[in-house]
Amino acid sequence: MTNTPSILVVDDEKVVRDSLTKWFLQDGYDVESADSGAEALKRLQVRKRDLILLDIKMPGMDGMELQQRVKEIDSGATIIFITAHATIDSAVQALKQGAFDYVTKPVDPDYLSHVVANALRQRTLAIENERMRDSITSASRAEEIVGESPQMKKLFELIDTVAKTDTTVMIRGESGTGKELVARAIHANSNRRFFPVVPVNCGGLAEGLLESELFGHERGAFTGAHYRRKGKLELADGGTLFLDEVGNISAKTQMDLLRVLETKQFTRVGGNDVLRTDFRVVCATNSDLEQAVKQGTFREDLYYRLNVFSIVLPPLRERRSDIPLLANYFVKKYALQMNKAVTGLAPDAMEQVVQYSWPGNVRELENAIERAMVLGTPPMLKASDLPFQMTNERGRIRTGTLADIERAYVTEVLERNRWNISRSAEELDIDRVTLYHKIDKYGLKKPS
């Protein structure tokens, strides 16, 4: 990597030089140090640096004087001063004379990283981008969204389209349909992929905790808070904030959240500093938000801010043709994880899996396969390895030939949809002509 940013640390104290040099080395920078102003100038004459950290107080030539001399060699030099508390006044003076910023010893590691990153970004935006591109090879890792049904193909297209924008996305779907995977896929294919995707489960936390989770808190904000906590809004800076179960947020937090979405500013709990953050929002819910808005339990303004682009995930029972694909995918996954030579499902097991109604959707299917993988023996999973729930109620086992099963199932779907052909065909994931053929083939009749 020839584009690694270079840093020169100038300090007369060996321990400061050494620890900063080490810190920057581990951060992947090209770093050297000098123990005096004269030494620093010598080194800069040989090679300019992207960033120079100067101790403001050194014997001989002090930081202020060195700053002037450095600017004579490299007028565009980016300089950050290192100060002790006692020398803050001179640091402010240095800023007036063109220093980029200053840090006070001992410095908070997070603050140091930010100041350095900001300085470098300002100086060489291009280099920084290059570095990020270099270090990340596969941005959009293949995620566990599996499917070849028309519904899923359409979903992949939607993800692709919306990922390239910075629009707020609302993902709707029953629990277990993989809403978080979709959120991650959107992030992984967006321009924000070099920054984190930060999930927040809004449903699982008490109001006070959710507030601290989102906004962070200052040391001493409440009993037991001995250290500052970084909230999810801050962690998501540059990236994507994924608000799961967004329908469960309390009235107060809804208001706070709305304000952040509008202003991109917030304060930590117990703090005064106004912090800026820049993230994209992807949210998900399986509740009826429209109803909640009508009932007044969900703010209408927040609803409109979140529901800009909506993606609906189909329940598994509406894309049955994907079930064998998914089942085999999970078999492969757990075979690898458990180091078990299972290669697939025996026909009777596959039949049951395809027939079952999967109220818990893909997650339930994955759990069922995982469990069967524990019980089963290679090479194939048997029907008896599957969890017992499949044998009762909605997923009752059908016996007979494939034709018998198909006939029974088509009848069931038609009845459920009151013989609405379009809707039934959609649920069966076949076109209307094919459905008419099947009705004809099995001699099915609409009850009069």
Place this chain on the structure above:
Amino acid sequence: MSGTIHVLNGSGVDTGALGATVRRLHEVFHAAVELHPFQPDLTRVFDPSRSQYHSSGVLKQMLDDLSAHGNPADKLIGLVDVDLFIPVLTFVYGEAQLKGRCAVVSTFRLRNELYGLPPNERIFRDRIEKECVHEVGHTYGLVHCRDTECVMRSSTYVEEIDLKGSLMCPACDEKRRGLMSD
């Protein structure tokens, strides 16, 4: 031969709780991992003005005490439960010798209770695991990575440790293989 990774537990965390860390170190570095008790003389590295312990001092003790014996290819990772610092920074979660033999990780700031949150043993163990893999990674010569899920991503807040994974991204793993075969 890649040598053995010795986990020196001076943290008071019970051995059973370090099982995942040991397994993960083995999985990531393909090296034998051994767990030992560890009793560094922390009074020698205590800074009364900061009420913290100088991490470089702990590393030096580990080197002095232990490098006399053992395979030079071995790595030593010390676990302590006191708050560590290096002079320019307010604190560190750990310190490693880049391309060296020793690393130290503090469990002190990894506990939820310190942030006024309910204790969570699973999160605590995950954090130890990630920080150990991260610091050992430095001893093999790996530097920080920008991949948001890579264990070599730098974390300056515990919440950032939680966001990353405990495995190396493909790029870092590739580098690791190169560095370990040198």
